[in-house]
Amino acid sequence: MTDEPGIGSQAPRLDALLDVDLLVPIRSSSGASPDADRLSSEAFRHGVDDAGERFIAAFRDEATLAAHGPPSSDHVRVPARDLFERAEAADERIVVDPGAATEVQIPVGVLPFLAAGIDPNRPDALRARRPLGGVPLLVAPAPDDIPEPFGTELRAALEALPKVERAWLLRAGDAWTAGIQLEPDAVLGDFDAVRNRLHAVAAEHLGSRRLLAVTDLRAPALREEYQAAASPFHERRANRGLLDRLFGG
Secondary structure (H helix, E strand, C coil): CCCCCCCCCCCCCHHHHCCCEEEEEECCCCCCCCCHHHCCHHHECEEECCCCCEEEEEECCHHHHHHHCCCCCCEEEEEHHHHHHHHHHCCCCEEECCCCCCCEEECHHHHHHHHCCCCCCCHHHHHHCCCCCCCCCCECCCHHHCCCCHHHHHHHHHHCCCCEEEEEEEEECCEEEEEEEECCCCCHHHHHHHHHHHHHHHHHHCCCHHHEEEEECCCHHHHHHHHHHCCCCEECCCCCCHHHHHHCC
């Protein structure tokens, strides 16, 4: 009798997941393949561990999905870094290949590293990790370090997004991160709209959307990390009164 490999015994390194697409089961069984960008994280099927804690399930290939995924479920293909970013914004952990020998559990605190393309086990990333939140090392760029026309176009996009109150643009390893503070009444769909617009700017002017991680700063602890690193890159101006406009106040 051959022993079956244990769950997680053949787990890949986290950095091996940075540039792959993951298969994410969704809440339908119609055989359709919708556009993943149009789905919120709530449309993804969630698993539940032995402690009753939810997680977003994702699979590296069709065979593992068929063997360990929810039966007859539709799925979408999502670039791994996009999924990491979306899960981090929703404050949800991910389990890749749940139940398989290749299972990898990814806690929320590690997701910002992966979304920014950073191997969380690199020495500099390990130094940057914190017990609470685990955000990557955030560095304020000098104004001349922000490439053009990316900086100008990003600012223009933020000005045109009415739900954005403040935004920070910082370096996170080899990539950029935009921290977004939305109005208090904003919903998840509002953040999705912001992320999609800023990713379009990054794709056009940086060459890849993956070079800009867009982070929802709804959590106070995470917002404080960005505030401590630099002043906002963008801050919505309140409507000024007539005298202010006349006299330039």
